[in-house]
């Protein structure tokens with residue numbers, strides 16, 4: 001339950017955030033508070049003693065919420081042993097194999113191997129590298145309008161959700177498909193007029209578009225693109241970094257369409273990142289793909305494996321579908337919001353304008369509810385999988401009140417919160 005002891009930001013948090021702003025190399029801080037170790041379930045705490053209800057799950061990377069007993073147990077088991085990170089592609093730890101086996105166990109048959117790496121963007125980098133390696137005549141890749149695949153330079157070339165991510169950075173050649181059924185026609189035209197299939201390195205798709213606007217690709221789009229990819233032997237990649245690991249109510253978002261990609265990426269909720277594919281997809285020339293830490297972070301790997309185990313044991317996929325349905329119907333009852341949508345625990349709604357969207361996020365935060373923006377005027381609703389019904393009701397009430405308050409002509413933000421909160425401008 002939400003408990004606010006100070007205005008947001010509280011004085012202790014504000015001091016640290018101001019200092020960080022002066023020295024941090026990048027600036028994409030979304031929320032003006034500093035986490036404290038406490039909290040449980042869907043609620044986190046800050047160093048000023050405030051307790052927030054989290055409908056953002058650390059940008060979908062915290063599926064089991066705060067202080068889950070199963071994860072605390074993993075942490076305890078690692079006490080006192082260092083290093084916690086091994087140079088995992090060069091020196092072997094047991095957890096490396098265990099995680100690959102765990103991933104293969106929740107992947108479609110045939111996707112039996114994985115390359116483990118540090119971040120989502122690096123997983124994307126490596127997914128496209130293995131496709132390119134298979135097709136040495138490759139001239140460009142294909143992604144979708146408003147896609148987000150990460151910010152390293154290769155991944156950034158595929159990303160297309162905000163110009164702020166791209167200004168000033170070089171990119172490699174990409175062709176873009178419109179989002180929706182028209183994508184299929186565009187790909188057919190590309191193949192008729194612009195490129196031979198062997199010149200296309202890969203098609204990459206989020207089977208639930210995240211940062212770009214929480215949009216669910218229509219069936220015709222996915223099936224049509226998949227069919228063309230298969231017929232022309234173009235590698236087909238699913239980016240599951242935000243939507244995967246059960247958030248949509250299935251382990252992987254592509255499973256809603258009955259397609260099996262040549263490779264898929266996972267990250268965020270997995271606690272490490274991975275490219276999963278058939279063994280034959282990977283380049284086994286020594287050093288062709290590698291990194292110091294990939295496959296070597298003992299605690300992250302153990303946390304990720306435990307996360308998979310808990311999702312299975314506590315039947316959280318089924319729970320996400322059920323509780324997500326409850327949350328979505330609650331959102332549909334709120335007047336003044338639009339386009340309530342989603343699958344499982346991956347939900348969103350729109351406000352009529354970008355400004356109204358930002359106002360609602362800020363007003364909710366001021367009242368202890370954490371939300372994240374997406375697209376031009378969307379708000380993500382992505383609580384941890386363990387959220388309870390009463391917490392859903394509490395969050396819905398905060399949203400309802402914020403929508404009402406911000407719709408008044410006389411509405412003005414009060415306090416410093418407005419100076420620090422980023423709304424839809426910086427997440428992933």
Ligand SMILES: Cc1ncc(COP(=O)(O)O)c(C=O)c1O
Nearest residue numbers: 119120121149150210241242428
């Ligand atoms: C779909 C998708 N792909 C890739 C990324 C990049 O992951 P990371 O931030 O871990 O580099 C993100 C999010 O950040 C994402 O949502």
